[in-house]
Amino acid sequence: MINCTILLAVEEVAKEGGLFDINATLPLMAIQFLLLAFVLDKIFYKPLGKAIDSRADYIRDNQLKAEERLAKAKQLAEQYEQDLAETRKKSQAVIAEAQAEAQTIAAAKIAEAQQEAQAKREQAAQEIEQQKQEALQQLEAQVDSLSRQILEKLLGPELVR
DSSP states (O other): OHHHHHHHHHHHHHHHTOTTOOSTHHHHHHHHHHHHHHHHIIIIIHHHHHHHHHHHHHHHHHHHHHHHHHHHHHHHHHHHHHHHHHHHHHHHHHHHHHHHHHHHHHHHHHHHHHHHHHHHHHHHHHHHHHHHHHHHHHHHHHHHHHHHHHHHHHHOHHHHO
């Protein structure tokens, strides 16, 4: 029906010879244009606009969620790095404390060993001195006995006493 009216309108315009003759075709064309615009709006533009808006909302929501997750992941990463740094500091402190304790124990054992060695050295020196004194006393006794024997042989046994 629309096509027939268009053809009739075109024939009438051609008969009159003017491209812009204002008659009944102009309002008819305007009505057809408005009808086409209304139909396209209801059938094509509104559903397409709704789909585009829906898709834009979906993308926006996903982007916001992704940004939130990224921010949370960054925060967790920073927290883990801080915890790791703290743990490293604590472990280094424990290691330093253990080393200091080991050095203290080693120093105490060395001092104890040195004292023990000094005591053994002094004891050995005392034993050597005692043995020396005993040896000197034995030598003196032997010297006395030998000198008496020599005197007895030289002077006789009666004069020595």
